[in-house]
Amino acid sequence: MGYDAARIEVLEGLDAVRKRPGMWVGSTGERGLRHLVFEVVGWAVNRVLAAGRGGCVDVTLTSDGGVRVADDAPGDPFQAAGNTDGPDLEALLTSLPSGPEPRGRHIAVVGHFSGGLLVANALSSRLTAEVRCEGIRRLQEYARGVAVAPPAAVGPTTGSGTTISFWPDTDIFETTQCSFPVLAERFRQVAFLNRGLRISLTDERPEGGSRAVLFRFPDGVRDFVAALDAETGVTFHHPDVIGFEREDPRMAGTMEVALLWSGLHDGRIRSFANSRATPEGGTHLDGFRDGVAAAVTAYARKRGLPAADPDTCADRLGEGLGGRTDLAGLTAVVSVKLDHPEYLGATRGRLDNTDVRACVGEAVRDHLGNWFEEQPKRAAEVVGRIVSRHPQGLSDLA
Known part of the structure; x- marks a missing residue:
């Protein structure tokens, strides 16, 4: 026929x-x-x-x-x-x-x-x-x-x-x-x-x-991080959660980031773009990784602790993104809301907007660096734990 x-x-x-x-x-x-x-x-x-x-x-x-x-x-x-x-x-x-x-x-x-x-x-x-x-x-x-x-x-x-x-x-x-x-x-x-x-x-x-x-969560992703930590059976006071929001016209959108170092369990990192889960990560998580690595490395160098190039620290930190990380139990939520989100793959599980990485990286580095300066005791504990887990210095995070 x-x-x-x-x-x-x-x-x-x-x-x-x-x-x-x-x-x-x-x-x-x-x-x-x-x-x-x-x-x-x-x-x-x-x-x-x-x-x-x-x-x-x-x-x-x-x-x-x-x-x-x-x-x-x-x-x-x-x-x-x-x-x-x-x-x-x-x-x-x-x-x-x-x-x-x-x-x-x-x-x-x-x-x-x-x-x-x-x-x-x-x-x-x-x-x-x-x-x-x-x-x-x-x-x-x-x-x-x-x-x-x-x-x-x-x-x-x-x-x-x-x-x-x-x-x-x-x-x-x-x-x-x-x-x-x-x-x-x-x-x-x-x-x-x-x-x-x-x-x-x-x-x-x-x-x-x-x-x-x-x-209903008045504090947004700060509440999210606190809840993720509570699921482990360890409850922290809300001030222990580091969080910020920022709008950046370069990426035509906003970011909301919160993180917590507990040191008592493996951490977890979750990421979202326009409220959509991105289990495969993407440029927003790459930026988060870059920012945390830069802030931790800068603090370690300033205090005379063994340190590495931020890129090598970021590479090791990146292994935990979307799942577990051993950097002193880092738990975090990274949420971006973009006017024009772009994804890789049919399931849209990975964000691909190139400008997002630099924007999130700079914001995380600046905010976390300021927090380290304002909270010297907590900063010393966090970075000290990271260094103690890697006694040859942050270079072995590569």
């Missing part, structure tokens, strides 16, 4: 998503289901962040297999309900995003995909969208991505916000059970990385009663 252009089937919009779900959420197993949740939660998180104030996103796993995501941001109107200003929620639920995916330092990437609300709508047997705006609560319901009826006013309301409730389609997904701990850990990370954001997760499925967690 011949094959020509007449036999090519072009799939668009709703059909494209329902017939090839793996292309949009990765799989039809629990991993794909989880990314479906991340699509909606990420949309809500970015609405709250765009409002420019401390807001909240409340996620509920309902007893009937659904997921409810509510936020308190200004409500996106239904255009069909007579509102023509601002985003049209009905269009977001029924159309794939046009043009490149949203990017920028103010966008928090919660999941790995960016198909928009249409993906959640198309892959759900039922979805309801509720908007609270201008004192009126409006509601619209969908069945497998198709509107059941136009948006309708269903009563008065106070405040503002949007609630998306959806029930993943059992004809598509192998399971509708999302792991509570896995979702909770990701939401916890997002809350750490976006200071002031509040995210709650409630699970109504257990027969013995619901369970819930609430995440």
Whole structure:
């Protein structure tokens, strides 16, 4: 049988998503289901962040297999309900995003995909969208991505916000059970990385009663480092965490860095770009490594301790990035938010913006160097431990 252009089937919009779900959420197993949740939660998180104030996103796993995501941001109107200003929620639920995916330092990437609300709508047997705006609560319901009826006013309301409730389609997904701990850990990370954001997760499925967690961290990545250290069973006072934020126009973005030397256990270093985990590291971690190495080496030389060229110290320190490091138990979080993030690899696990390395390196070197000067006793302890672990001097870190 011949094959020509007449036999090519072009799939668009709703059909494209329902017939090839793996292309949009990765799989039809629990991993794909989880990314479906991340699509909606990420949309809500970015609405709250765009409002420019401390807001909240409340996620509920309902007893009937659904997921409810509510936020308190200004409500996106239904255009069909007579509102023509601002985003049209009905269009977001029924159309794939046009043009490149949203990017920028103010966008928090919660999941790995960016198909928009249409993906959640198309892959759900039922979805309801509720908007609270201008004192009126409006509601619209969908069945497998198709509107059941136009948006309708269903009563008065106070405040503002949007609630998306959806029930993943059992004809598509192998399971509708999302792991509570896995979702909770990701939401916890997002809350750490976006200071002031509040995210709650409630699970109504257990027969013995619901369970819930609430995440909000006023000190951002400083809280993150303190939490990582607490997981080892060793609790430090918050002042022991060294942290700073800096904006640098050279990299078109901001950085937030926190670190802690405990000396009592192997350290851990975590890195993120626009709230996306970068397990393979990248230029932000290279810069962090350069800055720590330069500050430690400069201090050791100033105090007459055995020292090495910062490059050789940085090479050895780099072995611990993304995992363990033996430099006196260094625990750190490096988070950058960029207007134009660039990644290597299909999984976007490594940041590749070249200007980021020098910017982060300089900032870490300066801030840590100042801390060494202001805290001479702690600095002597930290650098002394590093030197004692390498008795031939920092040169053996190479």
